[in-house]
Amino acid sequence: MxxxxxxxxxxxxxxxxxxxxxxxxxxxxxxxxxxxxxxxxxxxxxxxxxxxxxxxxxxxxxxxxxxxxxxxxxxxxxxxxxxxxxxxxxxxxxxxxxxxxxxLDGFHLSQAPDDRVAVRVLPHTLFDRLLLNGFTAEVWSKPGVTADRLRKAAGLGxxxxxxxxxxxxxxxxxxxxxxxxxxxxxxxxxxxxxxxxxxxxxxxxxxxxxxxxxxxxxxxxxxxxxxxxxxxxxxxxxxxxxxxxxxxxSVTSHDVIVFGPGEEGRARQTRGEVLLDKPITSELGGVSPTIVVPGNWSKRDLAFQAEHIVTQKLHNNGYNCIASQVLVLSSDWAQKDDFLKALRKAFTDAVARPAYYPGSDDRCAAAVRDHPGTAKQVADGSRVLLEEIPVGDDIAFAEEYFAPVLAVTSLPGQGRDFLDRAAAFANDRLSGTLGANVVAHPRTIRALGADFTRFIADLRYGTVAVNAWTGVGYLTARATWGAFPGHTLQDAQSGIGIVHNGLLLDGTERTVVHGPFRPFPRSVLTGQFTLSPRPPWFVTNRTAAVTGRRLAAFAGRPGWAKLPGIFASALRG
Known part of the structure; x- marks a missing residue:
C-alpha cells in the first residue's frame, strides 16, 4: 500500500x-x-x-x-x-x-412538472453562453420542494x-x-x-x-x-x-460491501440483513438507453445523430457508467432503415482503441455468444453492434456490459403513443436509473408540445439529456449527478445519493440537459441559431485534444483572451 x-x-x-x-x-x-x-x-x-x-x-x-x-x-x-x-x-x-x-442568488428558478422547481445551472455566465451555446441544464427538485426551501438549504455542510x-x-x-x-x-x-x-x-x-x-x-x-x-x-x-x-x-461491488461476499451475502440480501454497520452512498451505473423519437430528418441529420449515438457508446471505449447501451427506435419510423445504415457506418468508422479495462474482451465475446445471428462485430473485433434485439428478457436489458457493445431494439408507435411506450420500456425493463438520452428533431418536439414535456418528466433517471449526451450533465459542475432517488440497499440499482452539485443543493431529484440538434454552422443555416460546432467530446472530433487542453486552461483561469483559441480549435473539429 x-x-x-x-x-x-x-x-x-x-x-x-x-x-x-x-x-x-x-x-x-x-x-x-x-x-x-x-x-x-x-x-x-x-x-x-x-x-x-x-x-x-x-x-x-x-x-x-x-x-x-x-x-x-x-x-x-x-x-x-x-x-x-x-x-x-x-x-x-x-x-x-x-x-x-x-x-442560489442570481440563478433562474422556474416551475417544472408535478410541483417541482427547476434551477437553471447552465448557462450561468456569459462565458457559458459563448462556450456551450445551445446547451442548457436544469436541476429539478423533488415534487413539493419549494424554491424557498432550496434557497435556505443551499450550501449543505x-x-x-x-x-x-x-x-x-x-x-x-x-x-x-x-x-x-x-x-x-x-x-x-x-x-x-x-x-x-x-x-x-x-x-x-x-x-x-x-x-x-x-x-x-x-x-x-x-x-x-x-x-x-x-x-x-x-x-x-x-x-x-x-x-x-x-x-x-458496480452494483455487485456495492452488494458485497453491504451484505458480504458469496452465497452467504446473497442470502443476506434476500432476507434484507445488512452486514455493513455504517451508511453508504453510491454511483453504480446501469443500462442507459438512447431513445430516438421518430421525425422527418435530413441525410445530414441522420449522419450527425449517428455520430452522436456512437459517441454515447464509444467514448472511453464504452467504459462509462452512462455509456448508452440500448438504442430504442420506432419500428414505424419511415427513416429507421436509413438511420441504422448511418449508425452502422459511424460505429464501424470510429477510431479503434485498446481494450484497457479488465474483462472487456470477454464481455464483448459474451455479447456475441448470447446473440447468435444478431451480433455484428467490426473487423478488428473491438466493437459489437446487436441488431435487432426483440423486446423481452434479454441480458442486454438487464446487465451493464461496461464494454463497447451497443444493442438496438424497436417499439411500435408514433407521437405520444411511442413516447409512452418508450418511457415505460426504459423505466420498467432496463436495469438502472443513472442516465437516459433522447434524440428528437426540434419540429417534432414543438409538435408534441406538452406531451414531450410529460415524457421527460416520466423518465425515472438521475440525468435526462435531450439532443445531448448525459455526459454533459456529468461535466456541468453545478448539476447533480447520481441515480434517480428512491433506491434501497437491497435493490441499489444505479446507487443512492448524489455528487458534483456545486451549488450544494438539497431536495433534488434529477438534472435535465438540452443540446442543439445540429452543429454550427448548419444549425444557423436551418434556423436553430445555436453556435456550438461538433462537440469536443465526440469520438469523431479531430481537434479534441487541443480543444480539451484549452478548455481545461480556461476552466482554471477564465479570461476573454483564451476564447479565440478555443473557438478556432473547436470549429476545426
Whole structure:
C-alpha cells in the first residue's frame, strides 16, 4: 500500500495510523473558516493547472492512448477540465455563503412538472453562453420542494462548517479519472467529512499527480490517498473509525460491501440483513438507453445523430457508467432503415482503441455468444453492434456490459403513443436509473408540445439529456449527478445519493440537459441559431485534444483572451 503522505515508502502508515491522522485533520477542518477553505480550493486549482499535462500523460499511458491522438481530448475534458470546473463552482458557493447570501442568488428558478422547481445551472455566465451555446441544464427538485426551501438549504455542510461529519471512505472508480477527486471534494464540502480515498488499482499510476494536486489538503490531514487491493478496501470499510462509505463502481461491488461476499451475502440480501454497520452512498451505473423519437430528418441529420449515438457508446471505449447501451427506435419510423445504415457506418468508422479495462474482451465475446445471428462485430473485433434485439428478457436489458457493445431494439408507435411506450420500456425493463438520452428533431418536439414535456418528466433517471449526451450533465459542475432517488440497499440499482452539485443543493431529484440538434454552422443555416460546432467530446472530433487542453486552461483561469483559441480549435473539429 502507498499513501498520499508518501509517494514511495517502504513502511507506509497502517490503517489505524491513517484514521488517527484523519481524526486530527477533522478537528482542523472544523476550525477553518469559509475563507480559508476557499483558499485551499484556490491552491488546488493552481496545482492542477500546473500538473494537468502530467495528469493527461499518465491517463493516456493507463489507457494505452497516444498523448497526441485526438482521443487524448477525452482525458483533458473528463479529467482536469471536470475537476477545475467543480473547484470553481464550489469556490463560488463558498463565496456566496461567506457574504451572507444563498448560493442560489442570481440563478433562474422556474416551475417544472408535478410541483417541482427547476434551477437553471447552465448557462450561468456569459462565458457559458459563448462556450456551450445551445446547451442548457436544469436541476429539478423533488415534487413539493419549494424554491424557498432550496434557497435556505443551499450550501449543505458549509452552512455549519464547524459541525464536521467524521471520516469518510471514498472507493474510487477506475474509468474516468475525475470521479475520485470530485467525490472526495463532495465529501469534504457537502458533508464536512475528511476523506480516506482508496484508488482503484487501474488508477494507481495517478497517485503521484494526485499527491501534488491535493497537497494542501494532505498536509492539513484532511485527506489521505491510498492504493491497495480488495483486502485493504475491506479492512477500511470495516474500520470502526470510518463512519461513512462512498463507492463508484458496480452494483455487485456495492452488494458485497453491504451484505458480504458469496452465497452467504446473497442470502443476506434476500432476507434484507445488512452486514455493513455504517451508511453508504453510491454511483453504480446501469443500462442507459438512447431513445430516438421518430421525425422527418435530413441525410445530414441522420449522419450527425449517428455520430452522436456512437459517441454515447464509444467514448472511453464504452467504459462509462452512462455509456448508452440500448438504442430504442420506432419500428414505424419511415427513416429507421436509413438511420441504422448511418449508425452502422459511424460505429464501424470510429477510431479503434485498446481494450484497457479488465474483462472487456470477454464481455464483448459474451455479447456475441448470447446473440447468435444478431451480433455484428467490426473487423478488428473491438466493437459489437446487436441488431435487432426483440423486446423481452434479454441480458442486454438487464446487465451493464461496461464494454463497447451497443444493442438496438424497436417499439411500435408514433407521437405520444411511442413516447409512452418508450418511457415505460426504459423505466420498467432496463436495469438502472443513472442516465437516459433522447434524440428528437426540434419540429417534432414543438409538435408534441406538452406531451414531450410529460415524457421527460416520466423518465425515472438521475440525468435526462435531450439532443445531448448525459455526459454533459456529468461535466456541468453545478448539476447533480447520481441515480434517480428512491433506491434501497437491497435493490441499489444505479446507487443512492448524489455528487458534483456545486451549488450544494438539497431536495433534488434529477438534472435535465438540452443540446442543439445540429452543429454550427448548419444549425444557423436551418434556423436553430445555436453556435456550438461538433462537440469536443465526440469520438469523431479531430481537434479534441487541443480543444480539451484549452478548455481545461480556461476552466482554471477564465479570461476573454483564451476564447479565440478555443473557438478556432473547436470549429476545426
Amino acid at each position: 502507498r499513501t498520499g503522505m508518501n509517494t514511495v515508502n517502504d513502511h507506509p502508515p497502517s490503517l489505524d495510523t491513517l484514521v488517527e491522522e484523519l481524526r486530527r485533520g477533522e478537528e482542523t477542518w472544523g476550525s477553518m473558516s469559509l475563507s480559508a477553505r476557499r483558499d485551499l480550493l484556490a491552491v488546488l486549482s493552481e496545482a492542477l493547472q500546473q500538473h494537468a499535462q502530467e495528469w493527461v500523460d499518465v491517463a493516456c499511458s493507463i489507457k494505452r492512448l497516444s498523448p497526441t491522438s485526438q482521443l487524448a481530448g477525452e482525458e483533458w475534458i473528463s479529467g482536469p477540465y471536470a475537476v477545475l470546473s467543480g473547484v470553481g463552482a464550489l469556490s463560488a458557493t463558498l463565496a456566496a455563503l461567506e457574504g451572507g447570501r444563498s448560493p 458549509q452552512r455549519t462548517p464547524k459541525e464536521t461529519g467524521g471520516i469518510g471512505l471514498v472507493l474510487g472508480a477506475g474509468n474516468i479519472f475525475s470521479i475520485a477527486p470530485l467525490d472526495t471534494l463532495y465529501e469534504l464540502f457537502a458533508h464536512n467529512r475528511v476523506v480516506l480515498l482508496k484508488l482503484n488499482p487501474i488508477t494507481d499510476p495517478l497517485l503521484p499527480v494526485l499527491n501534488k494536486v491535493f497537497a494542501p489538503f494532505i498536509e492539513l490531514g484532511l485527506l489521505r490517498i491510498v492504493t491497495g487491493g480488495v483486502e485493504f478496501g475491506a479492512a477500511a470499510v470495516a474500520h470502526p473509525g470510518i463512519g461513512h462509505v462512498h463507492i463508484t463502481g
